[in-house]
Amino acid sequence: MSALDAARTLFTELTGRDPEGVWSAPGRVNLIGEHTDYNEGFVLPFAIPHRTFTAARLRDDDRIRVTSTFAAEPVEVAISELDRLFPTAVGAEPAVPEWSAYVLGVAWAIQLAAPEAALRGVDIAIASDVPVGAGLSSSAAIEGSVASALNDLWKLDLDPVALAQVGRRAENEAVGAPTGIMDQMASMLGRPDAATFIDCRSLATESVPTGFTGEGLEVLVIDTQVSHSHSTGGYRERRDACERGAALLGIPSLRDAAESDLPRTAELMDDVTFRRVRHVITENQRVLDTVRVLGSDGPRAIGDLLVASHASMRDDFEISVPELDLAVETALAHGAVGARMTGGGFGGAAIALVERDAVDRMADAVTRAFADAGFGAPHVFTVHPSDGPRRDA
Numbered sequence: 484m485s486a487l488d489a490a491r492t493l494f495t496e497l498t499g500r501d502p503e504g505v506w507s508a509p510g511r512v513n514l515i516g517e518h519t520d521y522n523e524g525f526v527l528p529f530a531i532p533h534r535t536f537t538a539a540r541l542r543d544d545d546r547i548r549v550t551s552t553f554a555a556e557p558v559e560v561a562i563s564e565l566d567r568l569f570p571t572a573v574g575a576e577p578a579v580p581e582w583s584a585y586v587l588g589v590a591w592a593i594q595l596a597a598p599e600a601a602l603r604g605v606d607i608a609i610a611s612d613v614p615v616g617a618g619l620s621s622s623a624a625i626e627g628s629v630a631s632a633l634n635d636l637w638k639l640d641l642d643p644v645a646l647a648q649v650g651r652r653a654e655n656e657a658v659g660a661p662t663g664i665m666d667q668m669a670s671m672l673g674r675p676d677a678a679t680f681i682d683c684r685s686l687a688t689e690s691v692p693t694g695f696t697g698e699g700l701e702v703l704v705i706d707t708q709v710s711h712s713h714s715t716g717g718y719r720e721r722r723d724a725c726e727r728g729a730a731l732l733g734i735p736s737l738r739d740a741a742e743s744d745l746p747r748t749a750e751l752m753d754d755v756t757f758r759r760v761r762h763v764i765t766e767n768q769r770v771l772d773t774v775r776v777l778g779s780d781g782p783r784a785i786g787d788l789l790v791a792s793h794a795s796m797r798d799d800f801e802i803s804v805p806e807l808d809l810a811v812e813t814a815l816a817h818g819a820v821g822a823r824m825t826g827g828g829f830g831g832a833a834i835a836l837v838e839r840d841a842v843d844r845m846a847d848a849v850t851r852a853f854a855d856a857g858f859g860a861p862h863v864f865t866v867h868p869s870d871g872p873r874r875d876a
């Protein structure tokens with residue numbers, strides 16, 4: 484059954500009625516620009532065909548009832564209770580089961596963004612075909628589809644950037660994950676055959692044609708199946724190191740530093756902090772270079788930038804894992820144009836830009852390399868830049 488049908492069926496099981504509509508939003512792959520978003524820098528992600536579907540209908544009271552294919556039990560709260568449940572204190576467990584915090588967090592954040600609106604209760608059922616824990620932003624896809632549904636049902640008329648901000652607020656303050664805004668923006672602003680260049684300081688965006696299809700290239704996703712979470716540990720530490728580095732440099736955020744500042748940077752801080760900072764400074768430059776090179780020379784010319792980005796994440800930011808390194812090395816050894824890990828790291832997926840007729844060979848080679856290394860089998864599939872949110876029914 485498709486995820487769209489699964490959401491509809493689940494809705495009918497929950498309520499005994501048909502939904503008023505079904506809305507969906509995509510996951511994302513980041514082409515380049517990792518851990519730059521919360522440093523107010525640059526990113527270049529694109530939305531993927533995998534989507535999360537929200538079937539919903541207004542109720543006659545003020546209760547929000549949520550169910551999903553990945554939950555044992557529906558969760559129900561009154562709209563008037565949302566302010567008591569959120570925000571979640573830093574490091575604390577969410578006041579509701581974690582999966583439902585993404586949904587109820589969006590309901591909470593969207594009513595803060597539209598305080599004048601008189602809101603009615605709503606029933607919601609969610610199903611998704613975005614792989615969870617793979618670094619493909621399954622959480623932003625939930626947030627985007629729920630935000631789109633509530634925006635329509637509650638007649639709020641918020642624009643895509645405002646809805647992305649709602650999603651990020653839910654993720655930060657309801658779920659408690661200290662993430663930036665890239666994933667929500669990537670999901671809300673997806674366009675076929677284009678990546679979205681985002682200035683994470685101004686939130687200005689530009690649609691950048693990738694040219695992959697015309698050039699006979701495919702993006703292979705190698706999901707290592709090593710799962711990760713951004714609510715804990717390494718992600719927070721990297722963020723703290725970036726803030727420390729910016730403070731030592733005397734600038735508001737690492738966005739305000741350039742490669743010419745690196746010699747001075749090395750003198751101001753310990754080696755680990757310096758390498759974290761160097762990753763962000765050089766990665767921002769690589770994003771700008773990728774946008775320029777895509778426009779001037781096309782996608783076959785961006786391979787070295789992707790490879791340099793991976794090396795920087797592996798050696799300076801230290802967020803790769805052996806499975807991701809092996810995926811990248813194997814793809815490159817078998818002729819990929821470029822490859823890098825994508826997303827927050829500590830597990831998740833790598834991407835490889837490959838010739839269309841080499842996709843099967845490459846997937847086999849990676850699967851064999853994982854088996855030879857004693858790693859669990861990866862999940863390998865292709866994606867192409869796709870649409871943002873939409874109403875499906």
Ligand code: GAF
Binds near residue numbers: 521662828
């Ligand atoms: C995760 C976060 F959610 C993003 O905000 C971003 O920081 C990314 O990791 C790393 O680039 O996906």
